[in-house]
Amino acid sequence: MNIVTLSSLMFDPKPDAATAVNAIANDVYNSPLELRLNLGQITRMTYLDSELVGSLIFDAAESVCEGNIRLTDGVTDFHTEAFTTSTTTRLDFKSTKINLRNVNGTTPLYLAIDITVAATVAVTCELHGQLRVEMPLLITD
Amino acid sequence: MSKFAILSQIVLDNKPATISSAAANATDTPTELQLSTSDIWEVSGLRLRLLSKLILSASDTVTVTVDVNRIAKDGTVTALDTLTLAITAGTEVTGEMFIDVSSMVFTDTLKLTTTTTVLGTATYEVDSLLEFSAPIQVN
Numbered sequence: 001m002n003i004v005t006l007s008s009l010m011f012d013p014k015p016d017a018a019t020a021v022n023a024i025a026n027d028v029y030n031s032p033l034e035l036r037l038n039l040g041q042i043t044r045m046t047y048l049d050s051e052l053v054g055s056l057i058f059d060a061a062e063s064v065c066e067g068n069i070r071l072t073d074g075v076t077d078f079h080t081e082a083f084t085t086s087t088t089t090r091l092d093f094k095s096t097k098i099n100l101r102n103v104n105g106t107t108p109l110y111l112a113i114d115i116t117v118a119a120t121v122a123v124t125c126e127l128h129g130q131l132r133v134e135m136p137l138l139i140t141d
Numbered sequence: 142m143s144k145f146a147i148l149s150q151i152v153l154d155n156k157p158a159t160i161s162s163a164a165a166n167a168t169d170t171p172t173e174l175q176l177s178t179s180d181i182w183e184v185s186g187l188r189l190r191l192l193s194k195l196i197l198s199a200s201d202t203v204t205v206t207v208d209v210n211r212i213a214k215d216g217t218v219t220a221l222d223t224l225t226l227a228i229t230a231g232t233e234v235t236g237e238m239f240i241d242v243s244s245m246v247f248t249d250t251l252k253l254t255t256t257t258t259v260l261g262t263a264t265y266e267v268d269s270l271l272e273f274s275a276p277i278q279v280n
Contacts, residue, residue: 003147003184003275003277004179004180004181004183004184005147005149005181005273006149006151006179006180006181006273007149007150007151007273008150008151008152010152010155013155051177053173053174054155054174055154055155055156055171055174057156090156090158092171092172092173092174093173094173094174094177126156128155128156129155130152130155132151132176134179134180134181136180
């Protein structure tokens, strides 16, 4: 018997909009401590299929900023999504499939932003991210 | 015999676009945020419920439809159902409906399309939530 659940796990329903991207630095944004995701017992599953999806919203159009959005527990990066701004104020992203079965269920996951090419003017952004986690379960006699 | 159930939620777009109600716009869920290939469509007895909220920037009279669209592997788009959100001299309205997803298969993608059908002057956004529920019985 096959059973599947699919759910979206939010990192922060109201992300800080004041993350500056006009200087090269790592960890210019980290998900708030209290809102990080603890996957707990579901990491015991053999296969834990997930996608990191979301949107990076800028307060003004910026054409030269580059950086990375990392899904991390502070030690291991489970996915890195590179971004390059264009002339729009919104970048939507979707990762490749990520298997989270080796994540430590007791160590919270969070999102981090690193800036590798700085914006030339004072621009800020807010990161709306979610993990879409699919949990397949097979029951046999 | 064991009985259990799953209940979960999916938000397709955490930060939906702000849309002018002054024109008959049709706005899709951004491609990256659409619900892509998933085994969830193969679950027997799956029920899908759409919950949407239309928020206007100022009191106005506006009607918006939310189409739940199935996108097949070959790109064919089929509207599964449509939720209508109508505001008369107000700023917010909510709506919900159950959607028949029995035609969905593993390779399908799902997106929402919002269309302004009664025009106004305010801007608006539509926040939506998809709720999955499936009763499971193991003999």
